[in-house]
Amino acid sequence: MSDQSTQSSILEVKSVRKTYKLGRVKVPVLHGVDLTVHHKEWITILGASGSGKSTLMHLIGGLDRPDRYPEDPASIVYGDRVITSLGSKALDRYRSTEVGFVFQFYHLLPELDVLGNVCIGAMIRHGRLGYVSNRKSVESRAKELLERFGLSERIKHRPAELSGGERQRVAIARALINEPAMLLADEPTGNLDLKTGESILEVLAELQQDSGLTMVMVTHDERIAARADRVIRLVDGRVEEQSMSQSV
Amino acid sequence: MIVYTRSVYQALLTKKYLTSKLMPILAMLAVMLSVATILITWSVMGGFLKTLVNSGRSLIGDVTVSWPNVGFAHYDELIAMLEEDELVEGATPIIETFGLIQLPDDRIELITIKGIDVQSYNRVTNYEDTIWWKPIDEPTAKDKDASDVRLEPDFTQAMEMFRSNAMTLTRRNPESGITEQAGVLGVEVTGLNVRTHDGIYDPRSFGFRALPDGGVERVPGFMPAGGSVGLTVLSLDSTGKPVDPVTRTIPIANEFQSGIYEIDTSTIFVPLDVMQEMLRLDEARKVEVVENPFATEIDPETGNRRPKRSEVIGIDPARVTTVLVKAKDGANLQQVRDRVYAIYQLFEDKHKGEVPSSFSMDNQVRTWEEMNATMINAVKKETGLVLFIFGIVSFTSVFLVLAIFWSMVSEKTKDIGILRALGASTPGVAWLWIRYGTAIGLIGATVGTIVGIAVVRNINGIHDWLGETFNLVIWDPRTYYFIEIPHEVEIPKAIIVFVVGVLTCVLGSLIPAFRSARMDPVKALRFE
Numbered sequence: 001m002s003d004q005s006t007q008s009s010i011l012e013v014k015s016v017r018k019t020y021k022l023g024r025v026k027v028p029v030l031h032g033v034d035l036t037v038h039h040k041e042w043i044t045i046l047g048a049s050g051s052g053k054s055t056l057m058h059l060i061g062g063l064d065r066p067d068r069y070p071e072d073p074a075s076i077v078y079g080d081r082v083i084t085s086l087g088s089k090a091l092d093r094y095r096s097t098e099v100g101f102v103f104q105f106y107h108l109l110p111e112l113d114v115l116g117n118v119c120i121g122a123m124i125r126h127g128r129l130g131y132v133s134n135r136k137s138v139e140s141r142a143k144e145l146l147e148r149f150g151l152s153e154r155i156k157h158r159p160a161e162l163s164g165g166e167r168q169r170v171a172i173a174r175a176l177i178n179e180p181a182m183l184l185a186d187e188p189t190g191n192l193d194l195k196t197g198e199s200i201l202e203v204l205a206e207l208q209q210d211s212g213l214t215m216v217m218v219t220h221d222e223r224i225a226a227r228a229d230r231v232i233r234l235v236d237g238r239v240e241e242q243s244m245s246q247s248v
Numbered sequence: 249m250i251v252y253t254r255s256v257y258q259a260l261l262t263k264k265y266l267t268s269k270l271m272p273i274l275a276m277l278a279v280m281l282s283v284a285t286i287l288i289t290w291s292v293m294g295g296f297l298k299t300l301v302n303s304g305r306s307l308i309g310d311v312t313v314s315w316p317n318v319g320f321a322h323y324d325e326l327i328a329m330l331e332e333d334e335l336v337e338g339a340t341p342i343i344e345t346f347g348l349i350q351l352p353d354d355r356i357e358l359i360t361i362k363g364i365d366v367q368s369y370n371r372v373t374n375y376e377d378t379i380w381w382k383p384i385d386e387p388t389a390k391d392k393d394a395s396d397v398r399l400e401p402d403f404t405q406a407m408e409m410f411r412s413n414a415m416t417l418t419r420r421n422p423e424s425g426i427t428e429q430a431g432v433l434g435v436e437v438t439g440l441n442v443r444t445h446d447g448i449y450d451p452r453s454f455g456f457r458a459l460p461d462g463g464v465e466r467v468p469g470f471m472p473a474g475g476s477v478g479l480t481v482l483s484l485d486s487t488g489k490p491v492d493p494v495t496r497t498i499p500i501a502n503e504f505q506s507g508i509y510e511i512d513t514s515t516i517f518v519p520l521d522v523m524q525e526m527l528r529l530d531e532a533r534k535v536e537v538v539e540n541p542f543a544t545e546i547d548p549e550t551g552n553r554r555p556k557r558s559e560v561i562g563i564d565p566a567r568v569t570t571v572l573v574k575a576k577d578g579a580n581l582q583q584v585r586d587r588v589y590a591i592y593q594l595f596e597d598k599h600k601g602e603v604p605s606s607f608s609m610d611n612q613v614r615t616w617e618e619m620n621a622t623m624i625n626a627v628k629k630e631t632g633l634v635l636f637i638f639g640i641v642s643f644t645s646v647f648l649v650l651a652i653f654w655s656m657v658s659e660k661t662k663d664i665g666i667l668r669a670l671g672a673s674t675p676g677v678a679w680l681w682i683r684y685g686t687a688i689g690l691i692g693a694t695v696g697t698i699v700g701i702a703v704v705r706n707i708n709g710i711h712d713w714l715g716e717t718f719n720l721v722i723w724d725p726r727t728y729y730f731i732e733i734p735h736e737v738e739i740p741k742a743i744i745v746f747v748v749g750v751l752t753c754v755l756g757s758l759i760p761a762f763r764s765a766r767m768d769p770v771k772a773l774r775f776e
Contacts, residue, residue: 058770063669063773089673092671092673093671094671095668095669095671097671101669103773107662107665107666107773108666109663109666111268112261116260116264120257120260120667120670121670123257124255124667124672124676127255128256128259132256174670
């Protein structure tokens with residue numbers, strides 16, 4: 001865990017609004033969120049179901065774009081890049097190189113084995129020729145990650161042959177294959193039992209501590225949120241409270 | 249900033265999707281079936297056309313020089329000039345006309361009569377190959393029981409005699425012992441040869457002639473063994489106008505089968521000189537007609553006065569209606585036609601006023617393709633029509649592939665969301681599905697082409713097996729005339745069908761690919 005006061009910001013979110021359309025009905029989800037994340041910081045976005053925390057994570061991850069209001073333009077700045085102004089190609093590149101996603105339901109590709117699932121991010125990043133020339137190093141890193149997560153014996157297995165905890169660890173390894181600076185985790189333990197969820201959190205904490213990864217985690221669980229450096233409470237699409245975690 | 253459209257992940261996922269799902273196998277099956285169907289149809293129809301055309305060509309040579317009815321003289325000289333040319337293999341004179349034939353059962357039919365010089369005609373055409381009654385060493389393709397009478401050792405000598413008779417257009421009269429000029433009849437003319445399912449002829453030993461009292465009388469059946477026909481033609485005067493009907497009994501030396509039903513039901517070959525004589529196209533004295541019926545002259549032998557006789561003032565040479573020309577192997581047909589016409593111009597120069605002008609002959613010097621244009625065009629149009637119909641049917645595979653891909657894209661919505669979250673670009677995701685479609689098209693079209701070629705090459709074996717196993721006879725030689733199903737796989741056609749098969753699949757994958765590329769990744773990730 002890190003001391004935010006000694007670090008510069010990696011991500012700045014300003015005036016972010018997001019409205020979804022359900023047929024003709026507009027459903028506002030985020031009402032102007034401001035947020036700063038520092039380098040090597042672990043923050044948790046805490047909120048009830050429907051509070052907009054996953055939407056915020058998708059916007060930060062460049063999977064979605066905020067609403068446009070010219071009088072109060074939204075911006076998400078990652079390092080020196082304004083994510084909200086990037087074109088689709090640049091956004092693809094951003095997702096491929098700068099962030100890693102971990103989802104509640106793992107989202108592994110069922111046809112690929114464990115090694116294939118971990119390496120696929122690198123395949124997308126490097127392109128055909130690039131991957132061929134980097135294949136050895138990519139696979140070597142994938143195996144290292146899987147070994148670290150206790151999955152070295154499972155690399156030829158398919159997701160259907162793994163337990164929930166194992167699948168989530170594969171998903172974390174996939175998120176880390178391109179050595180991103182920021183990990184975005186959406187309820188990573190939400191689909192796991194308490195013990196397995198605890199082990200996953202241990203893995204993430206260890207990673208964050210060892211490699212200095214910036215981590216943005218979304219959860220509705222206060223107990224899990226307490227493990228982060230900082231907790232941002234999201235209520236009805238607004239940041240209600242930012243607090244230092246109890247554990248800090 | 250580089251964003252890769254083509255990547256290893258597309259190849260990997262294409263491979264995995266191909267091997268782990270039933271739907272791509274169904275799509276491949278659809279492409280395979282349509283490719284194989286079109287290739288088989290095209291090859292059989294193409295083979296049918298080629299066989300038909302070759303059969304039609306077998307008795308007409310490559311180029312014809314024709315002057316109908318009255319014919320033209322000095323043809324021997326024209327033939328000699330033609331045969332000196334480097335593009336010409338040989339030439340033969342014939343007379344082609346229509347007449348009436350009286351069959352053994354007294355039926356009268358219209359018939360095409362060809363007066364031929366059998367030796368030169370055989371050099372220019374495949375006449376000898378078309379002769380039916382001759383000894384054969386092996387049964388024909390469909391004759392599994394070897395029931396062909398021509399194979400019978402007991403009949404070998406007789407068959408050899410029939411062949412010899414056909415090659416001389418003569419037949420020995422068993423009663424008088426005299427060798428007579430004879431004709432060779434189309435094998436279907438008399439109706440006394442029964443074509444079997446095996447594609448051979450079973451000759452009847454006798455036929456029946458209907459009598460006025462309602463009864464019937466037996467008549468000879470197998471024509472080469474003593475049968476005769478009556479031929480009636482209209483003889484021509486020196487201007488080519490029909491004058492008198494001339495009838496002559498012609499013994500039948502043999503029968504022929506060209507492969508074209510229309511020819512085999514309505515053609516007879518007779519010696520050229522017989523036709524020249526019957527039509528009065530043979531060599532004749534040219535006389536000066538005495539216009540005054542009371543004119544007299546002194547008989548040089550007796551010294552007495554006698555009515556003035558017509559004076560012979562020259563010889564009118566024999567004529568033929570057509571000269572058939574055979575081109576040298578590999579010669580360009582149109583070039584040969586032009587050369588033949590040029591030679592005719594020289595020929596005309598030598599016989600100005602005695603032979604048709606080269607101006608008139610321009611449209612009468614024709615290639616065999618031009619001669620058979622009606623038949624060839626009909627079969628070509630039929631082939632085109634069948635291909636068009638099958639093409640439309642096969643085009644449904646585009647929609648089949650589209651439906652299968654649409655369903656697969658729906659099923660793989662979450663995968664698309666995952667790939668987008670990992671940084672895959674929209675063109676990259678679209679390319680994944682196009683590549684997948686291309687792979688299915690390539691595999692389906694390759695297998696379809698192989699299956700198509702294999703089926704075409706073994707189509708008669710497969711047909712026989714169907715007949716033996718399920719009693720299913722599609723190609724009956726009695727109906728279709730050719731003994732076997734004609735077929736010919738042409739590599740350019742196979743390539744076209746293959747490419748169209750692949751394109752069909754690519755086309756079918758485009759819309760689903762476009763849909764996958766436009767998917768909102770957030771919605772895709774939440775898809776259940």
